Amino acid sequence: MRPAWRVADVRAAEEALMARLPEGTLMQRAAAGLARRCALILEQVYGAHVTLLIGAGNNGGDALYAGAILARRGAAVTAVVLDPAKVHREGLTALTQAGGRAQDQPPRTIDLVVDGIVGIGAKGGLRSGAATTLHRTLERRGRHGQRPTMVAVDVPSGVDVDTGDVPGKAVRADVTVTFGCLKPAHVVGPAAPLAGEVELVDIGLRPWLRADPAVLVPDRADIAQALPKHRPTDEKYTRGVVGIATGSMTYPGAAIMSTAGALAGPTGMVRYAGTAREYVVQAHPSVIATDRITDAGRVQAWVVGSGLGTDETAATAVRTVLATSLPVVLDADALNLLVGGTMADLMRGRSAPMVLTPHDREFARLAGEEPGNDRVGAAQKLAAHTNAVVLLKGDRTIVATPSGTAYANPTGSAALATGGTGDVLAGLLGSLLAGGLRPEVAAVTAAYLHGLAGREAARHGPVTAPDVADALRPVIEHLTR
Numbered sequence: 001m002r003p004a005w006r007v008a009d010v011r012a013a014e015e016a017l018m019a020r021l022p023e024g025t026l027m028q029r030a031a032a033g034l035a036r037r038c039a040l041i042l043e044q045v046y047g048a049h050v051t052l053l054i055g056a057g058n059n060g061g062d063a064l065y066a067g068a069i070l071a072r073r074g075a076a077v078t079a080v081v082l083d084p085a086k087v088h089r090e091g092l093t094a095l096t097q098a099g100g101r102a103q104d105q106p107p108r109t110i111d112l113v114v115d116g117i118v119g120i121g122a123k124g125g126l127r128s129g130a131a132t133t134l135h136r137t138l139e140r141r142g143r144h145g146q147r148p149t150m151v152a153v154d155v156p157s158g159v160d161v162d163t164g165d166v167p168g169k170a171v172r173a174d175v176t177v178t179f180g181c182l183k184p185a186h187v188v189g190p191a192a193p194l195a196g197e198v199e200l201v202d203i204g205l206r207p208w209l210r211a212d213p214a215v216l217v218p219d220r221a222d223i224a225q226a227l228p229k230h231r232p233t234d235e236k237y238t239r240g241v242v243g244i245a246t247g248s249m250t251y252p253g254a255a256i257m258s259t260a261g262a263l264a265g266p267t268g269m270v271r272y273a274g275t276a277r278e279y280v281v282q283a284h285p286s287v288i289a290t291d292r293i294t295d296a297g298r299v300q301a302w303v304v305g306s307g308l309g310t311d312e313t314a315a316t317a318v319r320t321v322l323a324t325s326l327p328v329v330l331d332a333d334a335l336n337l338l339v340g341g342t343m344a345d346l347m348r349g350r351s352a353p354m355v356l357t358p359h360d361r362e363f364a365r366l367a368g369e370e371p372g373n374d375r376v377g378a379a380q381k382l383a384a385h386t387n388a389v390v391l392l393k394g395d396r397t398i399v400a401t402p403s404g405t406a407y408a409n410p411t412g413s414a415a416l417a418t419g420g421t422g423d424v425l426a427g428l429l430g431s432l433l434a435g436g437l438r439p440e441v442a443a444v445t446a447a448y449l450h451g452l453a454g455r456e457a458a459r460h461g462p463v464t465a466p467d468v469a470d471a472l473r474p475v476i477e478h479l480t481r
């Protein structure tokens with residue numbers, strides 16, 4: 001897992017580390033890493049036109065020192081200083097001594113922009129002067145008429161570093177070069193896609209980061225390790241049998257899609273219980289189907305909700321599943337049925353794992369308020385309140401546990417914003433729970449695989465939920481090979 005830390009924790013670590021080093025060491029390390037990446041992007045530094053956007057703090061200092069390194073290698077470096085009274089003096093001197101220059105407007109030709117407007121000292125959206133300069137800069141073109149490459153220093157300026165919120169205008173970077181550790185804005189919220197590709201430069205900070213990370217990001221190896229490995233001695237109950245209680249005569253598609261998600265997972269068998277049974281068996285002949293949950297036979301986890309509707313039959317289904325001592329995924333309509341009343345009591349009384357999978361509107365109904373600007377905090381709060389793992393869907397899906405650990409999924413894809421893909425996710429998650437994964441591991445794994453499957457499906461054109469379900473098996477196979 002790749003951890004990301006909040007600003008206060010980064011500052012504390014930097015202070016502890018800086019106390020043992022000659023002044024300016026960290027900035028030199030940061031600038032060296034930044035210049036190295038810019039040089040890689042430019043391929044040929046000599047003769048390249050580099051513009052530095054310089055704000056009032058050390059973020060600008062990093063950019064100025066990196067600019068000095070590039071100027072010494074023959075780049076034409078121009079610093080556009082937003083507030084000359086508050087510029088990083090030593091950095092500016094280093095730049096001019098290396099042959100760079102400072103002015104208040106962007107030059108005509110720009111191959112590469114270094115965004116040193118603001119870093120972890122940011123408050124609110126980009127200020128108006130900075131936004132105007134950014135706008136002008138983005139109108140410029142490179143030596144070959146191309147759009148300039150944007151490299152953000154530490155974070156794209158204008159984002160809220162701790163929450164990943166984007167309160168106003170902000171830089172959209174192609175590459176962000178960050179120092180010491182990732183910050184939440186790189187991995188959650190609307191800020192995450194603005195960071196582009198994130199490169200982490202080691203400045204020796206890691207041993208000094210003593211606080212718990214704000215959020216953890218799984219990578220391929222984590223997911224490959226989490227996935228159950230099949231053994232020759234396996235039978236269906238060691239692989240996990242999952243029960244699906246979704247869909248209805250009105251919404252049979254939800255039942256078919258959640259079953260498809262479950263079948264794509266590492267399950268030994270899928271049982272279905274509900275009024276859409278005939279449709280499900282037609283679409284998936286290997287599924288054992290009954291009308292009622294109580295007749296379903298032995299399962300090791302339940303998925304309930306999507307397409308059930310909210311009538312009495314649906315409420316009975318949710319109640320019946322919650323009354324078992326099995327792990328449960330509560331999705332879609334089940335979440336709406338949880339709002340208020342006896343369901344909440346049933347949830348509180350359970351000791352078996354539960355995973356809630358809301359999108360924003362379902363979250364708002366459940367929590368009584370929108371997820372808001374701090375999606376990690378919101379998911380953590382709902383998880384603590386419901387005693388369930390919460391998987392808050394989004395471009396960067398968040399998984400939060402009742403004890404406060406949070407994960408951000410890095411494989412999100414706009415392709416997944418289409419009807420029925422949530423059903424596939426819930427089914428897959430159920431099959432991972434039935435396979436014995438801890439609920440937060442199952443949720444993180446399901447989100448990751450689902451995102452990869454969405455990307456894979458999108459390579460062949462517009463994506464439908466069946467495409468995502470179909471893409472899951474090869475994605476899982478590839479990952480575990």
Ligand SMILES: NC(=O)C1=CN([C@@H]2O[C@H](COP(=O)(O)OP(=O)(O)OC[C@H]3O[C@@H](n4cnc5c(N)ncnc54)[C@H](O)[C@@H]3O)[C@@H](O)[C@H]2O)[C@@H](O)CC1
Binds near residue numbers: 018055122
């Ligand atoms: N603290 C350290 O040890 C290190 C810090 N480094 C760099 O220093 C940065 C932090 O430096 P600072 O603490 O000086 O803070 P910043 O440089 O991030 O920002 C502070 C300045 O930005 C202005 N500002 C705040 N919000 C703004 C907004 N929304 N729009 C426009 N301007 C805004 C403020 O007036 C303030 O003067 C890091 O992000 C990193 O780039 C690196 O050199 C590595 C070491």
Ligand SMILES: [K+]
Binds near residue numbers: 115119
């Ligand atoms: K920046």
